[in-house]
Amino acid sequence: MNCDWTRDNVVLYIYEELPDDAKFEFERHIQHCIACRRELESAREFKENMAAFPVHEISPNLLAANRMELQEALEHTEQSRGWGMFVFDFAGWMHQLKLAPALTAALLIFGFAGGVGTTYSILKPKGPLTPPSVSANIAGIESIIPQENSNKVTIKYDTLTPQTTEGDINDPEIQQLLLLACKNNRDAGVRLVCIDQMKKQLNSQPEDNAVREALVYALRYDQNPGVRLKALDGLKGYVKDDRHVRDAVLEALMHDTNAGVRSEAISLLDQVKADGNVRDTLRVLAERDQNKYIRNESKRILGSTPNLE
Helix, strand or coil, X not given: CCHHHHHHCHHHHHCCCCCHHHHHHHHHHHHHCHHHXXXXXXXXXXXXXXXXXXXXXXXXXXXXHHHHHHHHXXXXXXXXXXXXXXXXXXXXXXXXXXXXXXXXXXXXXXXXXHHHHHHHHHHCCCCCCCCCCXXXXXXXXXXXXXXXXXXXXXXXEECCXXXXXXXXXXXXXXXXXXXXXXXXXXXXXXXXHHHHHHHHHHXXXXXXXXXXXXXXXXXXXXXXXXXXXXXXXXXXXXXXXXXXXXXXXXXXXXXXXXXXXXXXXXXXXXXXXXXXXXXXXXHHHHHHCCCHHHHHHHHHHHXXXXXXX
C-alpha cells in the first residue's frame, strides 16, 4: 500500500465504494501517513461543502442535450479503445486474490467446473443443429422491400453470410430487424425505408414504445437529414402528449444543422405552445435565431396566445 494508491482511492473510500479488504488497507495506511490523512480530510470537507448547496431542478432541454453529448462521447470512446481494452494489471489482480482467499477458492472451483463442462460438451454426441436466432451475429441490414398493398416486408441481412427473412411488420422478428436497421445500418436508403415501415407499425400499434424510441434516436443521431425529416413525421402524433418526444423535437429545432428539419420541427410545436419550455425556447429563437423563417414562426406562435403565461 502506497500514497499514490491511497490518494487515487480517496473518493471511493468516502463514498463507501471500496471493497472490505481494500478499505482495511486504506484505513491502516492513513493511520501512519499524515499527508494521506490530510488528503482524506480535505476530500471529506469538499463533499460536505458540496452537499450544503441547494439542488436545482435541471431543465429537460439541458438534460436531453447533455445526454446526446454523452452518447456521442461514449460512441467515440468505444471506437478508439483498440487493444487497450484487453490490458489489465495482472500483479494488482494477484494482490487482490491474496487479500481475498474466499474469492480465490471460488475461482478454483469455477475453473474446475468449467473444465468438466467443456470436456463434456466436446465428447457428447452431436444432435441435430438448430438454426440461430434472428438476432445472432447480425452485421447489418442489406435491404428492406415492402410488399404493395400489405403490411409485409422482405428484409435481407448479413450474418456470416447474407440471409433473408419475410414477414408482417408486426411480427417480433421483423420488428427486431427493423430496429437494428434504423440504428446500425450504414445505408441511408435502407434507413429511409425502415422509418417508413415503422410509421406504418405505429399506425397499427400507437403505444409501441420501442418504435417510438427508435424514431427519437434517428431524429437525434442520424447523419442524413432525409431520415431525420421522416423521423419527425413519424413522431408528430406524439409531440403533444409525450414530453420525451417533445424534448427531442426541441433539440432538433435548437441544434439541427439542416434548415428543413428545423422548419418541420417548429411546425410541430404549434400544438404545444402552452408548454413553458416550448415558450421559453420560442422566445429565445424569436430574438436571436439567424434563420429569418424560424424567427418569424417563433413570433407568430407566441403572438397567437398573447395572454398565455
